[in-house]
Amino acid sequence: MKPSETDAPGDMPAKEFRAAAHEAADLIADYLEGVGAYPVLPKIVPGDVRRKLPSPPPEHGEAIGTILGDYKTLIEPNVTHWNHPGFMAYFAITGSGPGVLGEALAAGLNVNAMLWRTGPAPTELEETVCDWLRQMLALPPAFKGHINDTASISTMLALAAARHRLPGLEIRERGMAGRSDLPPLIVYCSDQAHSSVEKAAIALGFGMCNVRKIPCDDAFRMRLDALAQAVTEDCAAGRMPVAVVATAGTTSTTSVDPLRGAGELCKREKIWLHVDAAYAGSACVCPEFRALLDGLELADSIVVNPHKWLFTPVDCSVLFAREPQTLRDAFSLVPEYLRTADNGATNLMDYGVQLGRRFRSLKLWMVIRYFGVEGLRARIRAHVRLAQAFKGWVEREPEFELCAPAPFSTVCFRYVPTHLQSDPEAQDRFNERLLAEVNAQGPVFLSHTKLRGRIVLRLTVGNLRTQEEHLKTAWRLIREAVERNG
Amino acid sequence: MKPSETDAPGDMPAKEFRAAAHEAADLIADYLEGVGAYPVLPKIVPGDVRRKLPSPPPEHGEAIGTILGDYKTLIEPNVTHWNHPGFMAYFAITGSGPGVLGEALAAGLNVNAMLWRTGPAPTELEETVCDWLRQMLALPPAFKGHINDTASISTMLALAAARHRLPGLEIRERGMAGRSDLPPLIVYCSDQAHSSVEKAAIALGFGMCNVRKIPCDDAFRMRLDALAQAVTEDCAAGRMPVAVVATAGTTSTTSVDPLRGAGELCKREKIWLHVDAAYAGSACVCPEFRALLDGLELADSIVVNPHKWLFTPVDCSVLFAREPQTLRDAFSLVPEYLRTADNGATNLMDYGVQLGRRFRSLKLWMVIRYFGVEGLRARIRAHVRLAQAFKGWVEREPEFELCAPAPFSTVCFRYVPTHLQSDPEAQDRFNERLLAEVNAQGPVFLSHTKLRGRIVLRLTVGNLRTQEEHLKTAWRLIREAVERNG
Numbered sequence: 001m002k003p004s005e006t007d008a009p010g011d012m013p014a015k016e017f018r019a020a021a022h023e024a025a026d027l028i029a030d031y032l033e034g035v036g037a038y039p040v041l042p043k044i045v046p047g048d049v050r051r052k053l054p055s056p057p058p059e060h061g062e063a064i065g066t067i068l069g070d071y072k073t074l075i076e077p078n079v080t081h082w083n084h085p086g087f088m089a090y091f092a093i094t095g096s097g098p099g100v101l102g103e104a105l106a107a108g109l110n111v112n113a114m115l116w117r118t119g120p121a122p123t124e125l126e127e128t129v130c131d132w133l134r135q136m137l138a139l140p141p142a143f144k145g146h147i148n149d150t151a152s153i154s155t156m157l158a159l160a161a162a163r164h165r166l167p168g169l170e171i172r173e174r175g176m177a178g179r180s181d182l183p184p185l186i187v188y189c190s191d192q193a194h195s196s197v198e199k200a201a202i203a204l205g206f207g208m209c210n211v212r213k214i215p216c217d218d219a220f221r222m223r224l225d226a227l228a229q230a231v232t233e234d235c236a237a238g239r240m241p242v243a244v245v246a247t248a249g250t251t252s253t254t255s256v257d258p259l260r261g262a263g264e265l266c267k268r269e270k271i272w273l274h275v276d277a278a279y280a281g282s283a284c285v286c287p288e289f290r291a292l293l294d295g296l297e298l299a300d301s302i303v304v305n306p307h308k309w310l311f312t313p314v315d316c317s318v319l320f321a322r323e324p325q326t327l328r329d330a331f332s333l334v335p336e337y338l339r340t341a342d343n344g345a346t347n348l349m350d351y352g353v354q355l356g357r358r359f360r361s362l363k364l365w366m367v368i369r370y371f372g373v374e375g376l377r378a379r380i381r382a383h384v385r386l387a388q389a390f391k392g393w394v395e396r397e398p399e400f401e402l403c404a405p406a407p408f409s410t411v412c413f414r415y416v417p418t419h420l421q422s423d424p425e426a427q428d429r430f431n432e433r434l435l436a437e438v439n440a441q442g443p444v445f446l447s448h449t450k451l452r453g454r455i456v457l458r459l460t461v462g463n464l465r466t467q468e469e470h471l472k473t474a475w476r477l478i479r480e481a482v483e484r485n486g
Numbered sequence: 487m488k489p490s491e492t493d494a495p496g497d498m499p500a501k502e503f504r505a506a507a508h509e510a511a512d513l514i515a516d517y518l519e520g521v522g523a524y525p526v527l528p529k530i531v532p533g534d535v536r537r538k539l540p541s542p543p544p545e546h547g548e549a550i551g552t553i554l555g556d557y558k559t560l561i562e563p564n565v566t567h568w569n570h571p572g573f574m575a576y577f578a579i580t581g582s583g584p585g586v587l588g589e590a591l592a593a594g595l596n597v598n599a600m601l602w603r604t605g606p607a608p609t610e611l612e613e614t615v616c617d618w619l620r621q622m623l624a625l626p627p628a629f630k631g632h633i634n635d636t637a638s639i640s641t642m643l644a645l646a647a648a649r650h651r652l653p654g655l656e657i658r659e660r661g662m663a664g665r666s667d668l669p670p671l672i673v674y675c676s677d678q679a680h681s682s683v684e685k686a687a688i689a690l691g692f693g694m695c696n697v698r699k700i701p702c703d704d705a706f707r708m709r710l711d712a713l714a715q716a717v718t719e720d721c722a723a724g725r726m727p728v729a730v731v732a733t734a735g736t737t738s739t740t741s742v743d744p745l746r747g748a749g750e751l752c753k754r755e756k757i758w759l760h761v762d763a764a765y766a767g768s769a770c771v772c773p774e775f776r777a778l779l780d781g782l783e784l785a786d787s788i789v790v791n792p793h794k795w796l797f798t799p800v801d802c803s804v805l806f807a808r809e810p811q812t813l814r815d816a817f818s819l820v821p822e823y824l825r826t827a828d829n830g831a832t833n834l835m836d837y838g839v840q841l842g843r844r845f846r847s848l849k850l851w852m853v854i855r856y857f858g859v860e861g862l863r864a865r866i867r868a869h870v871r872l873a874q875a876f877k878g879w880v881e882r883e884p885e886f887e888l889c890a891p892a893p894f895s896t897v898c899f900r901y902v903p904t905h906l907q908s909d910p911e912a913q914d915r916f917n918e919r920l921l922a923e924v925n926a927q928g929p930v931f932l933s934h935t936k937l938r939g940r941i942v943l944r945l946t947v948g949n950l951r952t953q954e955e956h957l958k959t960a961w962r963l964i965r966e967a968v969e970r971n972g
Contacts, residue, residue: 007953007954008865008868008869008871008872008950008952008953008954009861009864009865009868010865010950010951010953011518011580011582011583011797011950011951012582012583012584012856014515014518014519016583017515017518017583017586018511018512018515018519020583020584020587021511021512021514021515021586021587021590022508022511022512024511024587024590024591025504025507025508025510025511025590026504026507026508027591027594028507028590028591028593028594029500029503029504029507031594031595032497032500032503032594033500033503033504041603042606042607044606045829046602046606046610046829046830046831047610048606048610049606049607049610049611050610050613050614053610053611053614055614055617056618056621057618057619057621057622057854057859058854058855058858058859059858059859059860060858060860060861061855061856061857061858061860061861062855062856062858064583064584064587064856067584067852067855067856068587071591071848071852074607075607075611075848076595078606078607079595079597079605079606079607079608079845080597080603080604080605080606081595082595082596082597082598082604083594083595083596089604090604090823090824093596093598094497094596095593095594095595095596096497096498097497097498097502097503097506097550098498098506098550098553099593100503100507100590100593100594100596101506101507101510101550101554103589103590103592103593104507104510104511104514104586104589104590104593105510105513105514105557106589107514107581107585107586107589107590107593107799107849108513108514108517108518108569108581108586109517109562109565109567109568109569109581110568110569110579110580110581110586110799110800111565111566111568111800112568112579112800116532117527117566118566118568118576119565119566120528120530120532120534120535120564120565120566121528121535121560121561121564121565122565124532124533124534124535124536124539125535125539125561127536128536128539128541131541132542132543133543135542135543136543149635149801149840149842149844150840150841150842150843151841151842152839152840152841152842153639153839153840156689156839160688160689163691171691171693172688172693172694173693173694173695174693174695174696175662175670175671175687175691175692175693175694175695175696176661176662176663176691176692176693177662177665177668177669177670177671177691177692177693177696178668178669178670178671178725179663179670180666182663182664183663183664184661184663184664184665185661185663185664194821195819195820195821195824195841196839196841198819199817199819199839199841200839201661202646202658202816202817202819203642203646203689203690203839204689204690204691205649205657205661205662205663205690205691206661206662206663207657207658207659207660207661207662207663208658208659208661209659209660209661210660210661210663239664251821251823252822252823307842311497313593313596314596314597314598314842314843314844315635315842315843315844317842330688331685331688333681333684333685333688334681335680335681335737336738336934336935336936337576337737337738337933337934337935337936337944338576338681343531343532344532345532353638353639353642353682353685353686353689354635354636354638354639355636355637355638355681355682355685356635356636356637356638356793356800356801356803357636357800357801358635358800358801359565362557362561363593366553366557368543368544369544369547369548369553370498370547370548370550370553371547372544372545372546372547372548373543373544373545374545374546374547375495375546375547378495379494379495379496382494382495383494385494386494447823448822448823449822449823450822450823458823464494464495464496464497465496465497466494467493467494467496468493468494
């Protein structure tokens with residue numbers, strides 16, 4: 001059929017798209033099959049990629065084959081390979097096969113599920129899949145989930161809901177500035193909590209100085225006595241507690257704050273309890289790890305990131321709320337152009353800041369179905385087992401030091417050479433050099449943190465391609481670096 | 487090779503993934519080729535999809551073929567088809583071929599480009615592609631862009647930066663509550679501005695009552711005299727202006743606020759000017775439409791959504807800032823576990839709330855390269871031409887009323903039957919019925935808004951599949967509905 005003269009220039013022709021989609025399918029399959037052959041960190045310096053990109057945009061369209069070719073030679077080799085079996089830094093993640101397919105399908109649909117009407121299946125699938133996850137985490141049915149992009153946003157929304165629930169303050173309407181009736185509003189978390197708590201406090205206008213970083217016990221868990229004392233002091237000084245953020249799986253050591261105790265304190269003091277389970281929430285699909293999060297069900301809100309350790313491509317962060325109506329009251333705002341018939345359906349735009357929303361539940365649905373809950377459990381357990389084996393190797397070597405309990409799949413350790421026993425600064429420099437040398441090799445990528453003021457190395461297992469051999473390689477590279485620098 | 491006994495259960499096997507990826511490629515290609523055969527709005531009611539999904543999660547893994555089959559029969563037909571040529575509601579968008587491929591490739595890489603180190607090519611591609619867009623919009627080189635998920639977040643970040651720039655208030659550190667030295671902080675926008683301004687004011691703690699909705703002129707543009715007066719009154723009363731949000735392409739009518747005048751006022755009064763060009767920013771790739779946004783370059787920050795009218799799959803919202811350092815000062819916060827060597831590289835996590843970030847620049851890069859700037863211009867112009875033709879049809883029919891100027895590709899209109907001339911309520915009911923009947927047919931989807939208190943219908947052209955024939959169908963269905971109800 002010949003396009004009529006009034007036809008507008010359209011999308012890529014159907015036949016060309018189909019061919020290119022098959023080409024992309026092979027590019028992705030090749031990548032996932034061969035990713036282990038890349039160094040985890042590309043050996044480039046800032047500017048190396050930019051220099052190869054034209055400064056002005058292309059005036060004329062280019063062939064898709066050329067673009068895919070540039071992708072393959074310029075982009076793919078120059079990313080940090082998060083899907084690499086040797087990626088053991090930060091929190092290792094996986095864009096698993098079914099998840100990648102889900103993302104691709106969602107991109108084709110290009111649904112914006114802000115309203116039920118603009119995405120009926122996406123809205124109902126999101127509700128269903130979040131409820132699947134709720135069941136997998138053994139949370140009471142009152143908890144309803146919705147999907148955000150990141151835990152940073154989930155936590156910010158939770159703290160905004162906590163603020164909204166403060167009786168009689170009408171902050172949504174009247175704001176926080178220029179009011180003599182408003183005391184400073186305080187958020188509590190441990191000194192091991194993620195920086196997203198402070199970022200939320202900045203955005204919401206609580207201020208960083210009103211984030212109380214409660215000290216931890218020897219195992220890096222928030223001390224409840226210190227929490228209680230801080231709350232008492234703030235109340236006595238006329239300040240108002242808004243929320244406690246307890247962490248289940250802190251970023252540095254994956255420690256778990258005492259959730260039951262925090263929940264009881266919050267209930268007694270009428271403070272919102274938000275649990276940042278972005279990492280360890282996924283492990284709760286296994287009853288033995290759910291037991292480590294005893295009291296999780298006492299939270300008012302919980303964030304769990306399937307894009308962290310549930311094999312779902314970024315981004316996918318589920319925010320559960322025990323009273324989702326509070327989130328809705330805090331944020332719902334329906335302009336005329338978005339008004340639809342009130343048919344009892346959920347309109348997901350009502351639960352947060354963002355109006356536009358991708359069809360993120362599709363990938364999570366495909367991941368849970370493909371692996372099954374049993375399969376997810378087996379993979380989580382395997383990752384923990386691998387990390388525990390590594391922990392054993394560390395413990396058996398006299399000059400290595402395990403720096404924190406490792407309840408899940410993250411191990412914090414450092415090397416303390418005998419001749420540097422009394423020089424902590426030199427120990428730090430030694431371990432930083434160790435890390436740099438190991439990461440420069442290519443096969444593995446580890447990261448670091450600071451514990452009790454000292455540099456420690458972090459190894460985390462969370463990628464589905466990681467096997468025992470990769471841990472052995474990491475361990476070998478670490479010991480070789482030690483020997484070189486000994 | 488046989489997996490060793492210590493091997494952990496892994497991802498979907500490579501061969502199975504490759505086959506499934508090709509199957510998905512065909513599913514997407516089939517969808518994009520045949521989407522026009524679906525009714526734009528699926529004929530279902532709330533609960534219809536949910537009812538077909540099992541309440542508990544699957545214990546055992548399922549075959550990928552089964553899952554893709556369910557996708558095809560249960561999910562695909564039950565989404566609202568944003569990629570349908572008859573989608574003319576809200577703002578019509580396109581997940582174009584090259585954009586879909588970009589999303590799929592990004593999902594395979596699964597990069598989290600929070601730091602340069604964790605995504606060197608993604609970081610540098612984002613900087614480059616945002617600079618391409620800057621050049622396409624004829625903005626001065628000082629403007630630097632970064633990609634957020636949505637305009638809601640981009641606007642929230644811009645207003646947080648504006649707040650941070652207020653001299654001497656130290657809100658990041660000290661917060662906004664419980665301070666006697668802080669006046670109410672005021673944000674200005676027109677009464678036609680998007681609800682995201684109010685949502686940002688809620689989140690940031692300004693409060694809805696401190697959002698001044700400035701009245702508009704006859705063409706729905708913010709009245710500068712009223713803006714100046716509001717600023718004067720607020721200052722006189724001891725309140726503090728933080729930012730003006732001018733809109734370039736309002737959601738209801740795509741009117742453009744007087745940017746130059748707003749910019750001059752803001753400069754004089756030292757108020758941050760944020761321009762919400764989420765929709766009309768894309769049109770600025772054509773000089774004749776850029777001219778309608780005269781003064782855009784006076785802004786402190788500008789949001790443009792390539793996922794709206796630049797054929798990029800959701801989500802992709804570019805926030806430009808003239809002094810990106812202010813954004814960085816407002817939000818940068820580097821915990822030890824994310825510290826990297828200071829090699830001068832950009833770490834994109836520094837510019838906002840979210841730590842995790844998808845590789846969104848890939849799809850935008852592929853879209854700009856595939857179509858070329860020239861090709862993007864041709865498509866924008868074609869959409870405007872189609873909408874203007876529709877506008878002409880409306881104007882030629884005596885009982886139809888054009889309700890607002892239509893500078894771009896969105897037309898607001900209504901039908902005012904002679905016998906209801908003096909009954910505005912009945913006119914509203916008539917037009918609502920008209921809309922419901924047209925949308926119930928299947929071939930097209932229009933939306934509505936309220937202008938001067940009256941219901942009006944909105945038709946917008948923004949999907950690459952939309953041709954003149956689809957506009958003709960819309961017009962025919964509207965007139966048939968009029969006749970049925972006449």
